[in-house]
Amino acid sequence: MAYSEQTALRLQQALLEHNIDFTQKKMFGGICFMVDEKMCVCTRTKPDGETLLVRISDADYEREIENPDCQPMSDKMKNFLYIHEDGFKSKKQLDNWINMALAYNPQAKKSK
Numbered sequence: 730m731a732y733s734e735q736t737a738l739r740l741q742q743a744l745l746e747h748n749i750d751f752t753q754k755k756m757f758g759g760i761c762f763m764v765d766e767k768m769c770v771c772t773r774t775k776p777d778g779e780t781l782l783v784r785i786s787d788a789d790y791e792r793e794i795e796n797p798d799c800q801p802m803s804d805k806m807k808n809f810l811y812i813h814e815d816g817f818k819s820k821k822q823l824d825n826w827i828n829m830a831l832a833y834n835p836q837a838k839k840s841k
Contacts, residue, residue: 732759
Protein backbone atom coordinates (compact mmCIF):
# COMPACT_ATOMS: atom_id res chain seq x y z
CA MET A 730 0.00 0.00 0.00
CA ALA A 731 1.40 3.32 -1.03
CA TYR A 732 0.73 6.58 0.71
CA SER A 733 2.68 9.68 1.64
CA GLU A 734 3.99 9.61 5.20
CA GLN A 735 3.97 13.42 5.09
CA THR A 736 0.27 13.55 4.23
CA ALA A 737 -0.52 10.94 6.89
CA LEU A 738 1.29 13.06 9.48
CA ARG A 739 -0.64 16.15 8.37
CA LEU A 740 -3.92 14.26 8.79
CA GLN A 741 -2.89 12.98 12.23
CA GLN A 742 -1.97 16.49 13.35
CA ALA A 743 -5.21 17.99 12.04
CA LEU A 744 -7.32 15.38 13.85
CA LEU A 745 -5.33 15.86 17.05
CA GLU A 746 -5.94 19.62 16.80
CA HIS A 747 -9.69 18.83 16.78
CA ASN A 748 -9.27 16.64 19.90
CA ILE A 749 -10.74 13.73 17.95
CA ASP A 750 -10.17 10.12 18.96
CA PHE A 751 -9.24 8.18 15.84
CA THR A 752 -7.65 4.96 14.72
CA GLN A 753 -5.66 4.24 11.60
CA LYS A 754 -6.39 1.34 9.30
CA LYS A 755 -4.82 0.29 6.04
CA MET A 756 -7.51 0.18 3.36
CA PHE A 757 -8.41 1.57 -0.08
CA GLY A 758 -4.75 1.11 -1.04
CA GLY A 759 -3.57 3.60 1.58
CA ILE A 760 -4.20 4.53 5.18
CA CYS A 761 -7.56 5.60 6.56
CA PHE A 762 -8.34 7.55 9.67
CA MET A 763 -11.38 6.12 11.38
CA VAL A 764 -13.58 8.16 13.73
CA ASP A 765 -16.21 6.28 15.75
CA GLU A 766 -15.26 3.15 13.78
CA LYS A 767 -16.24 4.87 10.51
CA MET A 768 -13.99 5.92 7.64
CA CYS A 769 -13.48 9.67 7.87
CA VAL A 770 -10.49 10.54 5.67
CA CYS A 771 -7.83 8.50 3.86
CA THR A 772 -4.67 9.17 1.96
CA ARG A 773 -3.13 7.12 -0.83
CA THR A 774 -0.84 7.52 -3.77
CA LYS A 775 -2.46 7.03 -7.15
CA PRO A 776 -0.67 7.08 -10.52
CA ASP A 777 -1.46 10.79 -10.94
CA GLY A 778 -0.23 11.76 -7.45
CA GLU A 779 -1.21 11.84 -3.80
CA THR A 780 -4.94 11.93 -3.02
CA LEU A 781 -7.28 12.24 -0.11
CA LEU A 782 -10.47 10.27 0.10
CA VAL A 783 -13.10 12.00 2.20
CA ARG A 784 -16.59 11.00 3.25
CA ILE A 785 -18.84 14.06 3.29
CA SER A 786 -22.53 15.02 3.36
CA ASP A 787 -24.81 14.96 0.33
CA ALA A 788 -24.87 18.78 0.23
CA ASP A 789 -21.08 19.07 0.47
CA TYR A 790 -20.68 16.33 -2.13
CA GLU A 791 -23.00 18.08 -4.61
CA ARG A 792 -21.15 21.37 -4.13
CA GLU A 793 -17.61 19.95 -4.20
CA ILE A 794 -18.07 17.57 -7.14
CA GLU A 795 -17.77 20.70 -9.31
CA ASN A 796 -14.33 21.42 -7.82
CA PRO A 797 -11.66 20.61 -10.45
CA ASP A 798 -9.49 19.00 -7.75
CA CYS A 799 -12.21 16.43 -6.96
CA GLN A 800 -13.54 13.27 -8.52
CA PRO A 801 -16.11 10.78 -7.26
CA MET A 802 -14.86 7.52 -5.82
CA SER A 803 -17.52 5.64 -7.77
CA ASP A 804 -21.15 5.93 -8.78
CA LYS A 805 -22.07 3.36 -6.14
CA MET A 806 -20.24 4.95 -3.20
CA LYS A 807 -22.05 8.24 -2.73
CA ASN A 808 -20.51 10.74 -0.33
CA PHE A 809 -16.94 9.62 -1.10
CA LEU A 810 -14.69 12.03 -3.00
CA TYR A 811 -11.07 11.84 -4.08
CA ILE A 812 -9.20 15.12 -3.78
CA HIS A 813 -6.05 15.57 -5.84
CA GLU A 814 -3.01 16.96 -4.06
CA ASP A 815 -3.47 20.49 -5.43
CA GLY A 816 -6.72 20.61 -3.48
CA PHE A 817 -5.14 20.06 -0.05
CA LYS A 818 -1.68 21.65 -0.26
CA SER A 819 -2.36 24.36 2.29
CA LYS A 820 -3.35 23.82 5.91
CA LYS A 821 -6.53 25.81 5.26
CA GLN A 822 -7.51 23.50 2.37
CA LEU A 823 -6.76 20.36 4.37
CA ASP A 824 -8.67 21.66 7.40
CA ASN A 825 -11.66 22.41 5.16
CA TRP A 826 -11.83 18.78 3.98
CA ILE A 827 -11.36 17.42 7.49
CA ASN A 828 -14.07 19.73 8.85
CA MET A 829 -16.53 18.49 6.22
CA ALA A 830 -15.65 14.85 6.95
CA LEU A 831 -15.96 15.33 10.72
CA ALA A 832 -19.28 17.15 10.34
CA TYR A 833 -20.71 14.22 8.36
CA ASN A 834 -19.22 11.47 10.51
CA PRO A 835 -22.04 11.33 13.12
CA GLN A 836 -24.60 10.69 10.33
CA ALA A 837 -22.44 8.22 8.39
CA LYS A 838 -23.30 4.56 8.67
CA LYS A 839 -20.79 2.07 9.97
CA SER A 840 -19.56 -0.59 7.60
CA LYS A 841 -20.60 -4.15 8.29
